[in-house]
Amino acid sequence: MRNEIELEAIIEDYLLGKLSPEEKEGFELLRVNDPAVDHKVVAHKFFLDSLKQYGDMHSLIQKMDKAHAEMDMESLIEEYKPHPSYIVNMWRKNKSAFAIAASFLLISIFSIYSIQHNTKQNGTYEVMRREITNIKNSQNKLVRSLNAPAKQEKGHLNAAKFGGTGFALTANGYLCTNFHVIRDADSIYVQNNKGDSYKVKVVYRDPQYDIAILKIIDESFSPLATLPYKLKKNAIGMGENVYTLGFPKDDAVLGEGYVSSRTGHGGDTTQYQVSIPINPGNSGGPLLDNQGNIIGVITAKENQVEGAAFAIKSKYILEALNAIPQDSLGKKVAFSKKNPLQGLNRTRQIEKIEDYVYMIKVYN
């Protein structure tokens, strides 16, 4: 009985991702060796999922009921119930709808006409957009697969399935990375350059711009000193020298290059094209200019073209931050207005920055 309770407690911690990586590894070994335990895990997972799903639906229904109660049902019913002279009403409604539709049609035709005659680029823009989805498939998302060569890795790192890079947005532990890095994560840890690991949770995800915002929730985490860099809000010029810090291996690696185009894939205006050597694991890393301003987030590189990488413009990080519900932010995210990195040489800048760049370790 006692053993049963203990076993179930461990299974639960395992399923909820509460085990430490070492414990997790040990337990997974036990699962492989003991089919009875494995069966229990599977059954328990199914049951917990059902319970969780029930809880989710229950709270969703409560929220909907609350919204429902806000509506003035009587006047709505009055407005939408079938009317004796229903057909007449429909005809009237349709007539006005028809008039609106007709004016939209005119406006649309006129705007298409003017678009086609004013800017040729807009005509080809649609075509390019469609191509993006094709090319995107050939793009390497720069998530590093950690399960194959585990040679140089030690300890619990072995258990991580994917790695990427992220960087601090606030001193109190909000980080920015790519959505695709954390997409299928069960649990996520980040590791700083001193080797300290912290558990994080995802507080915001935007699949469209490929941005995710994480929050360090580990109790052992103490707030950072003031951020040394700032987010650049304005666009940056072609040819500007840029650099990135990332974790294609277990230690931070510097990559240097220049902005080669103001747009990303096929004219994707949300990205820059950067000529910079990057590798799997660089995804989510900050892209900085000479003054130490963050101008983007490294996200992908082109398969066929050498040295063509892409970075999401910093403007969209700001957008993501603004879209985070205030209640989950706790206190307002603050950006340093002055930039202490300005005027320092590259080596000094990196010394200051590297404490704020993290390796992201994804377990699933």
Place this chain on the structure above:
Amino acid sequence: MGYHLHINVLIVSNKLSSSVPTDREVVLGILNNSEDVLNRLYIGYFPMILQLILNNNGDEDDAKDVYQEAIIILYNKIKSGDFELSSKLKTYIYSVCRRIWLKKLAQQSKTTGNVSDFEDVIAVDVDVEEHEEKDLQFEKMGSALKNLGEPCKTIIQDFYINNLSMQDICEKFGYTNTDNAKTQKYKCLQRLKKLFFKPDTA
């Protein structure tokens, strides 16, 4: 050409009713658990469904049931992460509601025919059927919890749904130590499992 036309109409109509969230807002809002977006979504499209149901042999309670089911389907679809907007959200919600209502009408054998429509319709049969299976699980879990009785029901809900810690539960129910609470929770869970996995005869 057709594509541009569609976009323009969408932009203008969104301006007309600014309180209804845009389709992108809805997807991001649900992904990120925004209560405000859910609220605006719910209030925004309910009249459309009320009109559909009231004009097809239903009352406002039917409208509420059908509409909430449709929102749950949309919610799960977005949360599962593979949601791609191939039509306007409005069309999707309308189509799902219409499909559910047709099924309910057939069950009550009020009518086997068609409903009179107010909006465009797309095919959503697969989504609705997938949901029916999930809904069955939901009902089963609901009745299992109901039959579980107190204090088990609250302990299970507090720990697994409201994410309270074992210590919190210990204090709330006045157990002398966490081991006692753990044993109690274990027993409760075993009983709940039995109720949940029991064949459907109950």
